[in-house]
Amino acid sequence: MSNTEIFLIAMLVIFSVPYLIWRVGKTDYFAPLVVVQIITGILLGPGVLGNALPEVYQFVFNPVVVQHLNGIALWAVMIFVMIAGVELDLKQAWEHKRESGITAGLALGVPLIAGSLVALGMLPMAGWIGEKALSWQFVLGIGMSCAVTALPILILLMEKMHILREPLGQRILRYASVDDIAIWGVLALILLDWTRVGRQVVFLILFSFAAWLFRKIMLRLQEQDRWYVALIWLAICAFAADWAGLHFMVGAFLAGAVMDAVWFNQEKMDALRHHVLLVMMPVFFLSTGLKTNWTMGGASVFIAAFALLVASICGKLIGIQIAGRVLKWQKGEASIIGWLLQTKALIMIIFANILLDKAIITNATFTALLLMAIASTMLTVPVVQPKLRRLRELIGRSS
Numbered sequence: 149m150s151n152t153e154i155f156l157i158a159m160l161v162i163f164s165v166p167y168l169i170w171r172v173g174k175t176d177y178f179a180p181l182v183v184v185q186i187i188t189g190i191l192l193g194p195g196v197l198g199n200a201l202p203e204v205y206q207f208v209f210n211p212v213v214v215q216h217l218n219g220i221a222l223w224a225v226m227i228f229v230m231i232a233g234v235e236l237d238l239k240q241a242w243e244h245k246r247e248s249g250i251t252a253g254l255a256l257g258v259p260l261i262a263g264s265l266v267a268l269g270m271l272p273m274a275g276w277i278g279e280k281a282l283s284w285q286f287v288l289g290i291g292m293s294c295a296v297t298a299l300p301i302l303i304l305l306m307e308k309m310h311i312l313r314e315p316l317g318q319r320i321l322r323y324a325s326v327d328d329i330a331i332w333g334v335l336a337l338i339l340l341d342w343t344r345v346g347r348q349v350v351f352l353i354l355f356s357f358a359a360w361l362f363r364k365i366m367l368r369l370q371e372q373d374r375w376y377v378a379l380i381w382l383a384i385c386a387f388a389a390d391w392a393g394l395h396f397m398v399g400a401f402l403a404g405a406v407m408d409a410v411w412f413n414q415e416k417m418d419a420l421r422h423h424v425l426l427v428m429m430p431v432f433f434l435s436t437g438l439k440t441n442w443t444m445g446g447a448s449v450f451i452a453a454f455a456l457l458v459a460s461i462c463g464k465l466i467g468i469q470i471a472g473r474v475l476k477w478q479k480g481e482a483s484i485i486g487w488l489l490q491t492k493a494l495i496m497i498i499f500a501n502i503l504l505d506k507a508i509i510t511n512a513t514f515t516a517l518l519l520m521a522i523a524s525t526m527l528t529v530p531v532v533q534p535k536l537r538r539l540r541e542l543i544g545r546s547s
Contacts, residue, residue, distance in 0.1 A: 151212045158208050162434050178530050180308070182301065185430045188523055189437025195515070209438065222499040224428030226400040227500055230353065230382050231421050233298050233404020233496065235413070236325040244322060251471040252326035254490050256295045259463025263294025266459045270452060270513070280507035285338050289503045291336050293517050297324045298495035298525070300421060301374070305491060305528055307538060316481070320488055327489075329509040332401045335499065339394050339506060345500060351392035354484055355385070359406040366411055367515040378403075395502050429494075436497055439504060440515045449512055453519035461522055464490040480539040484532055490526045527543065 149157075166188040170181045179187070198205040242248075248336035271274040277286045291525060294374030302324055306312040312321075340348065362381055366374055382403045389399025410419065465486040500517040503509045509517070 151210070151216075152472055153411075154208060154210065155213045156218050158213050158434075159431075161208070162188075162430050164529050165192075166430065166433075168392055168442070169505070175187070178456070179526050180304070180529075182304070182425065182429075182433075183522060184527055185433040185492070186436065186497070186518075187443055188447070189430075189433040189435075190440050190518065192434060192438045193437035194375055214338055214435070214438065217431050220428055221432035222396075224424060225432050225501075226382060226396065227379075227424050228300065228421070228432075229397055229400040229427060229495065229498060230378070230404035230450055232328065233401045234407045234409055234417065235299060235303065244319075247319075248322045248326050248477055250430045251323045251468070251485075252330070254466075254467035254471045255323055255464060255486075257459050258331055258467030260291045260295040262287065262291075262455070262459035262463035263456060264291030266294070266452075266455045269455075275448075276513045278503070278509045280509040283507070285508050288334065289338050290456070290513070291516075292331060293496055293499055293503075294339075294456055294463060296331055296492055296496040296499055297327050297489045298491050298493045299324045299328050301493040301525065302488060302491050305488065305532075308529065309533065311536065316467055316484070318351070320485055323485070324489060324525070329405070329414045330494075331495075331499070332398060332405075335502065336394055336398055336407065338508065339398070347392040348394060350392065355388065355402065356385075358368070359402075363406065366407070366534075371411070371413065373494075375416075378407065395506065397498060397502050431494050436501065436518065439501070439511060440518060449516050450519070452516035454521070456516060456520040457523050460492070460520060461490050461527075476540075478542075480535060484535050484539060487528055487532050488525050490520065493525040496521040 166181065166185040169175065169188065170179070170184045175184055189333065192205075192209075196204065212248035264287050269284060269285040270290070271286065277283070281289075298323075302320070303312060305318065306317045311317040330546070367379065369377060383398060385399040385403035387399070390396040468486035468489065469482045471477075472485075498517060500509070500514050500521070504511070505512045
């Protein structure tokens with residue numbers, strides 16, 4: 149077969165297998181299609197399919213096909229991260245700055261500390277820290293992975309539970325938006341390359357000027373032109389950030405963060421996010437699965453994943469409970485907010501991919517983080533739904 153034919157076989161597998169599992173297995177309650185696609189990507193990777201059927205794996209996912217898939221995955225994830233930047237609502241967060249600052253700070257800080265403590269325990273053991281990482285980069289990277297909230301997936305889950313447009317949902321979006329800025333800021337710090345510090349200073353200066361000019365131009369354009377210009381701006385920012393040594397994903401996020409959501413029709417933006425998830429992101433999930441590695445020993449990876457999951461969930465819940473007491477929230481709210489904000493899925497996987505690309509973590513660490521992200525996301529809806537029902541009943545009785 150030609151590489152084109154093999155590529156199409158790979159695409160057939162990527163799109164058909166997760167969909168059939170999701171639809172026939174009716175997994176939507178505990179595992180949305182996005183989560184099923186990620187798990188399928190892992191199963192099709194070298195750790196599972198590569199071990200069980202090495203000839204099939206090497207035939208379908210040969211280097212040429214993988215290169216093609218990686219190209220699609222890179223562009224897909226850049227668009228997805230840009231949309232996440234656009235959807236930040238920092239104006240609302242500023243209007244409620246005390247509440248947002250306390251909640252976002254505790255929601256980020258406590259799991260960051262908990263995850264960093266787990267990372268310190270992993271540090272002396274061989275096989276976890278990447279070859280190019282300094283100890284502080286590894287510890288901070290793992291800690292921040294435990295603190296991440298996946299804003300785009302959070303939006304999807306809150307839409308599913310019909311709370312996105314309610315006051316509680318809008319509050320949660322404010323907290324997640326503030327945390328998103330901090331997450332990407334910490335990532336930029338981790339990736340700071342002193343051998344390229346000159347380039348990075350030049351990038352920040354030029355980006356500040358270019359963003360100001362870009363915003364002036366966008367205000368003068370009709371909406372249909374803004375979509376095209378936004379993609380051009382995305383490519384420029386991603387290239388410039390990667391040239392500076394900050395990674396193209398940092399550039400993609402910054403490209404979206406300087407855009408205002410009101411420049412675009414909200415329904416079209418929701419549709420774009422949906423279509424990117426439908427058409428291109430499954431390829432990213434597969435390419436992510438191809439990076440999983442069990443050679444260090446399945447037990448070690450699962451133990452690390454479990455420790456990181458406990459640090460992530462407990463850290464987030466403790467932080468939010470403290471915020472709820474300080475801000476005197478209604479009974480039951482803190483638990484719901486804490487569980488929703490620990491949703492990780494895509495953003496943490498993207499974050500971990502960047503750490504792996506920069507050799508701050510190893511494939512084994514990446515696999516443990518990936519398992520943690522999947523587990524935390526799968527727990528969200530089953531845990532939150534009954535809590536949300538009880539809160540609504542409580543509100544109904546009090547009114």
